[in-house]
Amino acid sequence: MSSLSGKVQTVLGLVEPTQLGCTMTHEHLTMSYKCCFVPPSSDQEALSEGHMEMKNLFWIKQNPYSHKENLLLYQETDAVKEELLHFKAAGGGAIVENTTTGISRDVKTLKKLAEETGVHIIAGAGFYVDGTHSPEIRVMSVEQLTDIIVNEILSGADGTNIKCGVIGEIGCSWPLTESEKKVLQATAHAQSQLGCPVIIHPGRHSDAPFQIIRILQEAGADLSKTVMSHLDRTIFDEKKLLEFGKLGCYLEYDLFGTELLNYQFNPDVDMPSDNERIARIRMLIDEGYEDRILMAHDIHTKNRLMNYGGHGYSHILKNIVPKMLIRGISQNRIDKILVENPKQWLTFKYR
Structure with missing residues (x-):
C-alpha cells in the first residue's frame, strides 16, 4: 500500500500527480443508465423508442431519461475516443471516470481509451444507488463491502x-436506504485504510449532503479527500451552501452543459444555467473556498456528446473558462480549480 502514497492511480498504473494537468473530476466514458429510465407520457411513447435524429434532439435534450437509446453510452466508444482527443487538444489532461458497480463499469474499455488517446483516466470503485444493488450486495456486511472496494x-x-484510483461515485438516494448507508460506511473504512480519494453522488434533497457527511465522519472518513458531487442540483440556498462548505469536503459543480426546462428526476428543481453555475463558483471563491471547488460535465447520456449535437468533454475548457475570465475569475484561480484541486484530491495520502 505504501507504493500508492503520493501517487495517482490511473487505469494504466501509477503516475505522478504533476502529470495530470487539467482534470475533469466527474465524467463517464462508457456506461448504461437503463436503471434510471423515466417512462414518458403516453402520447410520447413513440419518441421514447425511436432512433436519435436531428428532428427529435431537442425533445431528447429536454427528456434525456425517457429515450431508451440515449441511456446506452457504452455504444459510443468511437465517438468518445474522438472526443477525448478533442479534450486533449483543448488542453485537457485527465478524466475521473465515475462509473461504479450497477451502471455497467467497463475498465477494459477505459484502459483501451487511455492507451489510444493519451488522456489519463482514473476509474471508480464501489457501488451506485440502491436501485442497482444486487440481492448479494444488499445482504453483505460493511466488512464484506469494504473488502470489495479495497480489492478494486x-x-x-x-x-x-x-x-481503480478513486472510490465512487458512491450512489445515494433520498431518503438514504440501509444498503446505501452500509456502502457509505464501507467507503469510509476503505478510505481510512488506503488514504484514497472518495466521490459521492448525493440524493436529490438539500439535506442529503449533510446526512452523508455525518455518516462518513462517524465511520472514520477523511473529508479533506472527499468530494460532494452535483451541488448545482442539490443545494440552492446560498447560506445553506456556505454552511455545508464549512464541513471541509470538496464542492463539485459538475453538470456544466446541462440546461433543462424540467429536471425529470426532481420536478421541484429548476436546473441552473451555466451562467448561474459560474456565478455560484465566483461566490464560493469570494467566500474563501477556492481550494475546495471542482468542475466537470457528468456526461452520461449520448445527447451530451458532440456526435449528437451536445457540448462534449471540452465544453468547460472551450466555453466556460473564457466566460469565467469575463466574469472576473482570474486564470490563477481557474488553474486552481481545474489543475491544482483535482491533483490534491486524487493523490493518495502519504502513510
Whole structure:
C-alpha cells in the first residue's frame, strides 16, 4: 500500500500527480443508465423508442431519461475516443471516470481509451444507488463491502488487474436506504485504510449532503479527500451552501452543459444555467473556498456528446473558462480549480 502514497492511480498504473494537468473530476466514458429510465407520457411513447435524429434532439435534450437509446453510452466508444482527443487538444489532461458497480463499469474499455488517446483516466470503485444493488450486495456486511472496494483499488476491478484510483461515485438516494448507508460506511473504512480519494453522488434533497457527511465522519472518513458531487442540483440556498462548505469536503459543480426546462428526476428543481453555475463558483471563491471547488460535465447520456449535437468533454475548457475570465475569475484561480484541486484530491495520502 505504501507504493500508492503520493501517487495517482490511473487505469494504466501509477503516475505522478504533476502529470495530470487539467482534470475533469466527474465524467463517464462508457456506461448504461437503463436503471434510471423515466417512462414518458403516453402520447410520447413513440419518441421514447425511436432512433436519435436531428428532428427529435431537442425533445431528447429536454427528456434525456425517457429515450431508451440515449441511456446506452457504452455504444459510443468511437465517438468518445474522438472526443477525448478533442479534450486533449483543448488542453485537457485527465478524466475521473465515475462509473461504479450497477451502471455497467467497463475498465477494459477505459484502459483501451487511455492507451489510444493519451488522456489519463482514473476509474471508480464501489457501488451506485440502491436501485442497482444486487440481492448479494444488499445482504453483505460493511466488512464484506469494504473488502470489495479495497480489492478494486489494490488488485483490480471486475475480474481484471486494472485498478481503480478513486472510490465512487458512491450512489445515494433520498431518503438514504440501509444498503446505501452500509456502502457509505464501507467507503469510509476503505478510505481510512488506503488514504484514497472518495466521490459521492448525493440524493436529490438539500439535506442529503449533510446526512452523508455525518455518516462518513462517524465511520472514520477523511473529508479533506472527499468530494460532494452535483451541488448545482442539490443545494440552492446560498447560506445553506456556505454552511455545508464549512464541513471541509470538496464542492463539485459538475453538470456544466446541462440546461433543462424540467429536471425529470426532481420536478421541484429548476436546473441552473451555466451562467448561474459560474456565478455560484465566483461566490464560493469570494467566500474563501477556492481550494475546495471542482468542475466537470457528468456526461452520461449520448445527447451530451458532440456526435449528437451536445457540448462534449471540452465544453468547460472551450466555453466556460473564457466566460469565467469575463466574469472576473482570474486564470490563477481557474488553474486552481481545474489543475491544482483535482491533483490534491486524487493523490493518495502519504502513510
